[in-house]
Amino acid sequence: MYMKHLVSGLLLSLAISGAAWAGPTPPARRAATQKHLIYFKDKAGSPFQLDQPDAFLSARAQARRQRQNIALTAQDLPVNPSYVAQLKAVPGVSYWYPSRWFNAVMISCDDATLAQVQALPFVRQASPLNRKKTAAPASDTYAPVSAATQRSVAGRRSDYGKAYAQAVQLGAVAMHDAGYRGEDMHIAVFDAGFPGVDKLTPFQPLFAENRLASTYNFVDKQPAVFLRDGHGTSVLSTMAASQPGFFTGTAPKATYHLCITEDVASETPVEEMNWLIAAEYADSVGVDIITSSLGYTTFPDFPAATHTYAELDGNTAIGTRAADLAARVGILVLNSAGNDGNGAWRYIGVPADADSIIAVGAVDSVGIRSGFSSVGPTADGRIKPDLAARGGQAAVIRPSGAVVLGNGTSYACPILAGMTAGFWQANRNRTAQEIIALLKQSGTQAAAPDNLLGYGIPDFVRAYNLANPGTPLGTRPVHNRGEVRVYPNPSEADQFFLTLPAELQRRPVQVRIFDTLGRLVSEQTLVGAAGPAQLSAAHLIAGTYSCLVNAGTVQYATRFVRR
Structure with missing residues (x-):
């Protein structure tokens, strides 16, 4: 209970069907059908390969793993589409979703059809998932x-x-x-x-x-x-x-x-x-x-x-x-x-x-x-x-x-x-697990966690300072700083300009540019800029970028589009 369209067609179909997407096959006997989780014995003979991840993971998914040094394993491979096709061919099976992590699929069928499914040579196990339905109230x-x-x-x-x-x-x-x-x-x-x-x-x-x-x-x-x-x-x-x-x-x-x-x-x-x-x-x-x-x-x-x-x-x-x-x-x-x-x-x-x-x-x-x-x-x-x-x-x-x-x-x-x-x-x-650890260390109960509130209420500034002891943030918010802006935006030119608010002018400023996958694609230090700073965009391919600008503990972020 609850605490009570825009994705590429290839990835969407792999994520929710394991092969070519199709709606559920009409079950032979609707009144008696129930949902089941069908586990496969292996992924043998699958056309998917670990050295060809583009077939089942987006570039952004691969980049997330690379940043955290996480290797692909057989568990990441989609279920064998041949197994899926044979299972869907059983009369009375309504196919729902595959699970590559579990090497399983979710189907609905009646008991007689389930017996046929369990007899398939590549099926390891079947587990029931539902029975009748009743209304459930919200609990918030x-x-x-x-x-x-x-x-x-x-x-x-x-x-x-x-x-x-x-x-x-x-x-x-x-x-x-x-x-x-x-x-x-x-x-x-x-x-x-x-x-x-x-x-x-x-x-x-x-x-x-x-x-x-x-x-x-x-x-x-x-x-x-x-x-x-x-x-x-x-x-x-x-x-x-x-x-x-x-x-x-x-x-x-x-x-x-x-x-x-x-x-x-x-x-x-x-x-x-x-x-x-x-x-x-x-x-x-x-x-x-x-x-x-x-x-x-x-x-x-x-x-x-x-x-x-x-x-x-x-x-x-x-x-x-x-x-x-x-x-x-x-x-x-x-x-x-x-x-x-x-x-x-x-x-x-x-x-x-x-x-x-x-x-x-x-x-x-x-x-x-x-x-x-x-x-x-x-x-x-x-x-x-x-x-x-x-x-x-x-x-x-x-x-x-x-x-x-x-x-x-x-x-x-x-x-x-x-x-x-x-x-x-x-x-x-930082890795996801490092982020979790830092947030816990910043919690109000970090010194004595319990089973009521765990490590307590975390705090961004405390966590940031733990992660960056050499360049800590101030404890008070800074107001009315002005804006950092990239122009022209969008731009097709090989050069663009960065406006700096007064507090960043005539100071050493670090400018880092990240692509939509979170990868650092450019880094530059500006020294003593008193007006708009000129930056090179010649090496940037078409796309949307984030620009992070900081001088000591003063930091800004903005976005721009390269055409």
Whole structure:
């Protein structure tokens, strides 16, 4: 349960079908069909090769691995398309998705057809994924923003609106002032739906600036995501919303991939499988960060599959294994801890128990744990949650466009994910696991972590200074600095110019240019520039670039297009 189109055709088809994409084959006996996970014995005879990754991974996905020195393995190879073709040829099979990490496929069929599938020579095992369906209520709560709350927030930092307090609590305001707003960081959001995102003003920069990189609805097997449940809209707003004076999220310049994995009409392991398939998809298109405000413990529609506490060991559940496999390929995964802290089941859910991700708990405006926030430890004794952020009375945008206060670790998770994107942007040479370690070291409970809030509330400035002890940031935001700008923009010329604000003029200034894959493609030091500085673009191919300019602890970021 939830804490309660634009991608190349080749990669999309590989991510969701393993061969040529096709809609589900109509099942022979619809009333009796159920979904199953079919594991293959091997990948023998597959046409995919590790030394030809372009066939199944985007350039950005390969670059993410290269930056972190992560080698490709057989687990990265797609399932054998011959096996898929033979399985789809069995009458009565409705084919859904493959999983290269599990070397398996998800199908639906009746019991008689399943017996035929299990008799295929390349099939190792079959596991049931669902039974009946019943409605599932949301477990997050909302309330209108009171006039008193509006007065307490308004005027302190007008650009952020009611989101200011939750941003400043993590140091995200200082992060933005330092020039890190998530530029060229790709974030995948796994949730239950995103209605209104295509219409509401705070989300329009995603479209105007081409920062909505892809969408896919893994529940309905289609690209459309601006539908279904509005939970994802609220989650996305805490990061991506960008309407100065009304609402600004923690990563307002990041690039997003929106994925529907949660079906609010049912509770079965199918949703964990959707999470897995979406994670593989996110890997293939080159995502840096996954933020998931989802969690699974009980399955009222399939009681036999309900998780026990003993299964929260970081290695057992489908969703947990999926999260750890995403971490293995260099994706930084954040997942909400859960909202069961006040219930009979007090513990975190799946996949928050994964050992290589950040499970996020919830605090209020003054940093006190919200009572509903789920706790640890895991079954094998590890501390959970890992970190915490604002989840008690957090400001979010609903599909109607209204700003409300929401309770749920669902909001703590993306608020922190946005800050994490900016922090990784500022420390691009670090691995995902190093970023997690630095954030933990910056936490308010780093010296004494516990199973209520883990390492506590992280802070961008503290984490940045830990990562860069020789060039620390100041502890106070810098205001009214002016702007850094590249012109002409776009440009076809071999030379372009960089304007510098007064505080950077006549000082040694480092200029670094990164491509859309996050690779450093140019580095130059300017000495004593008193006006626009001339830079060479002759070696840059056509594309969009990020330009990071810094002099000591003063830093700026801007973007430009080379034609």
